[in-house]
Amino acid sequence: MPQIPQSLHELSVGQLSARSGAAVSALHFYESKGLISSTRTSGNQRRYSRDALRRVAFVRAAQRVGIPLATIRDALAELPEERTPNRADWARLSEIWRGELDERITQLHRLRDHLTDCIGCGCLSLETCVLSNPDDVNGEKMTGSRLMPERARLPGPEQPTGQP
Numbered sequence: 001m002p003q004i005p006q007s008l009h010e011l012s013v014g015q016l017s018a019r020s021g022a023a024v025s026a027l028h029f030y031e032s033k034g035l036i037s038s039t040r041t042s043g044n045q046r047r048y049s050r051d052a053l054r055r056v057a058f059v060r061a062a063q064r065v066g067i068p069l070a071t072i073r074d075a076l077a078e079l080p081e082e083r084t085p086n087r088a089d090w091a092r093l094s095e096i097w098r099g100e101l102d103e104r105i106t107q108l109h110r111l112r113d114h115l116t117d118c119i120g121c122g123c124l125s126l127e128t129c130v131l132s133n134p135d136d137v138n139g140e141k142m143t144g145s146r147l148m149p150e151r152a153r154l155p156g157p158e159q160p161t162g163q164p
């Protein structure tokens with residue numbers, strides 16, 4: 001990773017990209033979303049203060065664990081006087097985000113556990129399929145393909161059996 005001299009207080013987008021590992025397009029995107037900011041030179045080139053390195057590292061770390069950009073932006077906006085997040089901030093926010101991540105992990109486990117049955121079934125029913133309707137109550141108990149025999153036992157209109 002290229003070193004940036006300590007005497008350099010402002011970074012070009014290329015320097016920030018090289019040092020942070022984020023693509024230039026990603027940095028522009030972060031800026032458009034208000035996650036980092038820059039000033040412009042007289043030649044209209046972007047210049048970032050050195051603390052943008054820490055902000056980009058923070059954003060990338062949070063993204064890596066699945067935190068949405070809007071949530072990251074809100075967290076950064078809550079810091080006093082828009083200061084750069086430090087170790088204590090990261091510890092506090094990661095504790096807040098833990099519950100959200102646990103919930104997502106639980107949902108992913110459920111989806112993973114039903115995936116094989118769903119691929120075999122293929123109905124993608126909005127009423128019963130855990131893939132089409134991940135919050136479905138029945139989806140927690142069983143997948144649609146297993147509901148079929150249960151539905152056959154439910155009272156309802158006479159079904160032709162096809163048997164003489």
Ligand code: FES
Nearest residue numbers: 118121124129144
């Ligand atoms: S495809 Fe998911 S229950 Fe049928």
